[in-house]
Amino acid sequence: MSKESAKLSSALENYLEIIAFIQKEKKVVRVVDIANYLGVKSPSVNIAIKLLAENGFVEHEKYRCVELTPKGEKIAHEVQEKHDALFSFLNQLLFVENFVAKEEACAIEHVVSDETISRLKNLFLYLKNSVFTNKKKLTEFRDFLLNNKVRD
Amino acid sequence: MSKESAKLSSALENYLEIIAFIQKEKKVVRVVDIANYLGVKSPSVNIAIKLLAENGFVEHEKYRCVELTPKGEKIAHEVQEKHDALFSFLNQLLFVENFVAKEEACAIEHVVSDETISRLKNLFLYLKNSVFTNKKKLTEFRDFLLNNKVRD
DNA sequence: AAAAAATATTAGTTTTATCTAAATTTATTT
DNA sequence: AAATAAATTTAGATAAAACTAATATTTTTT
Numbered sequence: 001m002s003k004e005s006a007k008l009s010s011a012l013e014n015y016l017e018i019i020a021f022i023q024k025e026k027k028v029v030r031v032v033d034i035a036n037y038l039g040v041k042s043p044s045v046n047i048a049i050k051l052l053a054e055n056g057f058v059e060h061e062k063y064r065c066v067e068l069t070p071k072g073e074k075i076a077h078e079v080q081e082k083h084d085a086l087f088s089f090l091n092q093l094l095f096v097e098n099f100v101a102k103e104e105a106c107a108i109e110h111v112v113s114d115e116t117i118s119r120l121k122n123l124f125l126y127l128k129n130s131v132f133t134n135k136k137k138l139t140e141f142r143d144f145l146l147n148n149k150v151r152d
Numbered sequence: 153m154s155k156e157s158a159k160l161s162s163a164l165e166n167y168l169e170i171i172a173f174i175q176k177e178k179k180v181v182r183v184v185d186i187a188n189y190l191g192v193k194s195p196s197v198n199i200a201i202k203l204l205a206e207n208g209f210v211e212h213e214k215y216r217c218v219e220l221t222p223k224g225e226k227i228a229h230e231v232q233e234k235h236d237a238l239f240s241f242l243n244q245l246l247f248v249e250n251f252v253a254k255e256e257a258c259a260i261e262h263v264v265s266d267e268t269i270s271r272l273k274n275l276f277l278y279l280k281n282s283v284f285t286n287k288k289k290l291t292e293f294r295d296f297l298l299n300n301k302v303r304d
Numbered sequence: 305a306a307a308a309a310a311t312a313t314t315a316g317t318t319t320t321a322t323c324t325a326a327a328t329t330t331a332t333t334t
Numbered sequence: 335a336a337a338t339a340a341a342t343t344t345a346g347a348t349a350a351a352a353c354t355a356a357t358a359t360t361t362t363t364t
Contacts, residue, residue, distance in 0.1 A: 009350075011350080030312090031313090032312080041353065044353075047350090062359090063311080063360065064312095112259075113252060126297070131283055144274065145274045192321090194342065194343085216342095306363105309363085311359080311360070317353075320349100322347100323349100329342070330339100331338100
């Protein structure tokens with residue numbers, strides 16, 4: 001019952017993302033690592049892994065390590081890209097503090113299209129290259145952003 | 153078992169948002185209207201209404217109409233504000249097409265802080281007032297945005 | 305190599321959000 | 335005012351994503 005084109009849930013996308021991250025860091029991905037990084041218990045990881053394996057996103061032999069398939073890697077990479085774009089935008093342009101920017105990027109990354117992300121990246125580029133061309137201009141903008149609270 | 157400070161789920165926030173919307177449009181909010189607007193069946197609405205009523209966000213007498221309490225109105229208004237800010241940003245600045253912008257605003261509105269929204273609004277203001285100060289500049293930016301695809 | 309520790313899996317539960325089908329209540333029409 | 339239609343509610347089911355407790359397997363230590 002593996003649907004080729006099925007859209008993954010946020011939760012499952014997150015699993016792929018974290019698996020890719022651990023793979024880069026430690027080469028070998030154990031269930032326990034995934035559980036720790038995501039702050040869930042290992043049986044939850046098991047269920048997720050089973051679903052991901054059924055749909056060809058990971059390979060997993062019982063009691064052994066987890067590996068992304070090319071298909072899984074692709075998704076993981078796309079989500080990571082979105083995360084990075086969103087985080088930079090929130091953190092470097094809107095000056096949202098690290099922790100919050102990370103959390104919000106983590107939530108938004110699963111609900112926004114590639115196209116929108118591409119445009120956000122371009123906006124960021126444009127502002128860096130053509131508007132906030134030096135430190136002073138960026139600082140002025142920062143002050144504007146932080147002081148000029150918009151009211152309802 | 154009503155927790156005063158409990159954070160509402162995206163789904164329940166959506167119910168409040170749509171109830172406010174219908175209230176404005178038609179004065180009287182029926183279960184069937186909510187179901188139609190949200191694309192769910194009426195028993196689902198019932199369950200949601202019950203939860204919202206238990207926590208003081210709506211009032212609802214059996215077989216009668218649904219009304220927001222001030223507490224419910226407050227949340228509905230906040231979510232609506234976020235929606236509008238996100239929609240404008242996506243649609244007017246990133247030129248994301250209406251339908252997509254609406255969909256994405258609808259998803260993001262539940263996972264982003266007031267603070268981030270306030271900054272997004274300010275960014276938008278700043279760009280309108282100090283960067284894209286005439287039609288030509290905005291059009292140039294639009295071209296940049298749409299042509300200059302960012303690659304991975 | 306046996307015992308202990310760590311890790312993984314299974315089984316069963318909970319919560320949230322949806323559904324269908326059936327029953328109940330309210331509103332409308334004849 | 336009865337009959338019909340519309341709307342609401344109840345009851346019961348399903349799926350996703352988490353949990354705990356218990357079991358199984360693998361790894362490490364002695």
